[in-house]
Amino acid sequence: MEFTASQIAGFINGKIIGDENAVITGVSPIERGEKGHMSFIAQDKFAEYLNTSECSVLIVSEKLLTKDSYNPTIIAVDDAYLSFQVLMNLYAEMQGRKSGIESNTHIHETAALGEEIYVGAFTYISEKVKIGAGSQIYPQVFIGKNVKIGKNCKIFSGVRIYDYCVIGDNCIVHSNTVVGSDGFGFQPSQDGYSKIPQLGNVVIEDDVEIGANCTIDRGTIGSTVIGKGTKIDNLIQIAHNVMIGQHNVIAAQAGIAGSATIGDWNQIGGQVGIVGHIKIGNQVKIQAQSGVNSSVKDGEILYGSPAISAGDFRRNYVHFRNFSEIVKRIDNIETNSKDQTNE
Amino acid sequence: MEFTASQIAGFINGKIIGDENAVITGVSPIERGEKGHMSFIAQDKFAEYLNTSECSVLIVSEKLLTKDSYNPTIIAVDDAYLSFQVLMNLYAEMQGRKSGIESNTHIHETAALGEEIYVGAFTYISEKVKIGAGSQIYPQVFIGKNVKIGKNCKIFSGVRIYDYCVIGDNCIVHSNTVVGSDGFGFQPSQDGYSKIPQLGNVVIEDDVEIGANCTIDRGTIGSTVIGKGTKIDNLIQIAHNVMIGQHNVIAAQAGIAGSATIGDWNQIGGQVGIVGHIKIGNQVKIQAQSGVNSSVKDGEILYGSPAISAGDFRRNYVHFRNFSEIVKRIDNIETNSKDQTNE
């Protein structure tokens, strides 16, 4: 990364105050600005950094500017946050998409690969796999037989996709995530547990992003489904036959047990557990570490393990924090009552 | 998968009602039946699907049949659930076991590989490794030196097995699980923590299945042991020197800390934590998200964090849910008591 202030101003239609030739080679958070870096100021509470930042270039919302010159080169724009996002997206695109098939891959002759695809070294692509145009499969990925991957996907190093799974367009799957491992199903008997074959698959719809080291089990029969636009953080467990709708956000280390159904636009916090076979509606918020063990209606906000209404949980927890005091009050009442009785 | 109704009826000794040439190419859960798919009905509560299912073929428990003909082709059997399991197992076997050693593997010349073994591309097998007959080692697996793997195992892509670990017969280990990484042991001093060498190993007995992305640490000295027939879900942590007995079932994201001992036939729920150096008996059930911090006798059922008897936890939690009401009752009593005192 190496840009001049005037190049940057050009991208976002900004007005330069200071040295238009100032060069930046990186970006910093505003609280830890570095020389040669760029940052942005969009809120009043960060305006002090206009005078103190070590950054060489600052993108600043016009309304926050009060002086004619500053130490860093200023690029004045309408909304600095928005302009910064535009820049970051531009930069991410500039990083370039990889293409071409590296040597030392294992690609079955029956696999059908789209145009402008990237396949990294040591990646294994099984029979009858289909991968859409523009998708990037990083090194050391495993793709089982009959898997379909759509267009413009990015599958990072170490991802494993078991047989027959389906991934839509524009999906991102981060390193070491496993898609389509066997669901956890066993038949108990006196001699032990015998395996129930897991013959379904996983279907991931378009525009889904899945973090690193997640596990998404295949359906026993039928599919485990992750709906369009849903975003999944790291180290998350999605069990067999879970059905997740569209535009959900699921934070790290959450787990969803078998055959649970999740609607649309829900926010599920970190380390949340959701038991099997229940139904979560739409626009539900579940606070971190909660344990949801019964179905949930649209729009509810839940907290606790087992989870109840978040407002109730917080009110009750205040009392839990004072439980010793509350018990002392009961002790006192009893003592007083005995005193009265003794009188 | 492509079978006719008459082929299927032959496998399970069923009676066909309808078109014996109906072809199925997949299976569906009964609630989401698809044309060209097969499903089953074994319970009265699903009997309505006899009339409404889109499936082309249904395996149905005889006693649920009331009419002479249905839209889908029916295969009548004694117990549809059992027959369906038989079919699924047959099908899973048909999928075929892989065999042969693919090109582009790294196999040390001192490794001893049994007959009819499969080794996928990019798999690394170190010196003095022994692998029993019929085992399938998928692509991109790492096997450290002196590791022993028994017969008929299935080690999926991306599994890492550190030096000296031992795996029995008929074991399944899913993708990206790590067996034998160093236990978490450090000696504190004023300057920091210094590493305590982890010189033991992991021993996995016969018939164990381990899910994806689990971590099973080697013993500091001696072994971390997972007993015969135990089944472990995804993203589970087993720390150094844990001893797990036979036929346990451990759900996703549970964690067991160092040197804990677990008996036989226990059921450990998802996201459960078990602290180090305690002893869990046999046939214990631990509810999801519980935290067990002291030893547990045979047959107990636990819930909560820290975990107590599940019955007690549930009863107490009902009061927690009403805590605000309970505090109001105490407020009232105090007010009344003051009133009386004032009288």
Added chain:
Amino acid sequence: MEFTASQIAGFINGKIIGDENAVITGVSPIERGEKGHMSFIAQDKFAEYLNTSECSVLIVSEKLLTKDSYNPTIIAVDDAYLSFQVLMNLYAEMQGRKSGIESNTHIHETAALGEEIYVGAFTYISEKVKIGAGSQIYPQVFIGKNVKIGKNCKIFSGVRIYDYCVIGDNCIVHSNTVVGSDGFGFQPSQDGYSKIPQLGNVVIEDDVEIGANCTIDRGTIGSTVIGKGTKIDNLIQIAHNVMIGQHNVIAAQAGIAGSATIGDWNQIGGQVGIVGHIKIGNQVKIQAQSGVNSSVKDGEILYGSPAISAGDFRRNYVHFRNFSEIVKRIDNIETNSKDQTNE
């Protein structure tokens, strides 16, 4: 491993009682001693094993010896625990560091590799990577472009390090851990969530050890930092822009949300969750499964979800366990009070 008692005594300057030619081929925990193995006794409570152990050689603290001869060969030392640690470290070093570059690697021509480095087969090293002298990169590792790794590091099989991340000297990263995957940042709109580019990196300072299957996300802008000497167990989530200081110990399955700041010398228990944007001081202890949702001062000990002072939590939880009894007391008071009123 094969040593005689006299060789071992030589390493730790011990005095042999018994057969100096006794051979050991392994080590056992004292509770499960095996013939041909060595163990140690440093505490009075294990002194009984002097008479009953199956071990061939025991290292024993001198003060615990009361007889002239024992069944196993004894190596008497001042402090058996310390001497055993010395031996284990010696042995770990003897295991030998790997060196050399195996065939079947993918190393970009612009990568700069230090002396006496090891690179295992199927490892992928991208452009402009720098790796310091003596570092060992095991098979099947992925290292993105411009990554820097210091001296004497050990990066186990299956680790993924994304572009631009930096790892210091003497670090250990266990299998399948992901360093530098994208932070979980999305801009919501009516149409769905759009990705906020994650353009920062991860900086891991010297002497850090990270367990297996962890995920450490890159900063959105700026770095996610793990300070010198910090030790991280397995399956841990460190979100974007988290700043972790020096000499922390973080147990398995803990998760730290975005932009949290952690000081020095803290102990964070297993399955703990720490919410984003808060500040944990120094020498804080957080009990397993706790959920920390506000900033924490130096030296505090926390427990519960949400976490409060551990002492308070324990006292309050005792009342929670007796909640049914407490409610009965309130019932009684109310009944008595009504009785009085009725009188």
